[in-house]
Amino acid sequence: MDALIDAWSEPDARRVAAMLTRRAILTVDTGGVVPGLAGTRMGRTAVASALLGLSRAHPHSALERREANGAPVIAIRSGGRIVAVVLLSKRGGAIDELWAVLNPDKLAHWNDG
Template sequence: MRRVREAWESKDIAALVGLLDPGAVMTADGGGLAGSAPHPVEGATRIARYMVAVADRAPGLELLERSVNGVPGLVARRAGEVETVASFEISGRRVTRIWVVRNPEKLRPWLRAARPDAGTGVAVAPH
């Protein structure tokens, strides 16, 4: 997760592509209450470009490495507020699947658990 976080923070598309499986799929849930990709994003290059576009539109985004649904994940906060929780399925050394939750109703458990020192395994998205 550290390498994914660092590549995302530095907006390094090539590094992200190298960390993603060529057939990776990213699914996002905004619940109609927060912006998200309306359809799954497929392929390492498309996902990497999408992640960098999100970083471009979200200055000041802080990424924290956390366990999500028992798998590696990232929690994205801005101004101390949780905006996104993502979990990652990894096979070998590459990310094969990303589940992103932006729906504020599903993020409520993370609001109190998102302190920088809080490690949480709160489930927010079905797998």
């Protein structure tokens, strides 16, 4: 996960894509609140591009390694708030599935306190 955070932070789309399976899939849950980012992307190039797009949507954001439900996740922090959480699943050492939650209602507990 640290290698992905490093590549994503660069941002280096080729390095991000190299960590994904050929058939990688990204599902983005925006709750209908974040137009243009919702939906599913398929294939390592499309997924890598979408991940970099999440960061571009929040200039000056930072990627953080966090934990959710006992599993490691990548959180995107912008303006002092968590604006996205990305959960990954690996197959054969490469990232195969990703779920990005951008829905502000589902992220509220990340920003409480």
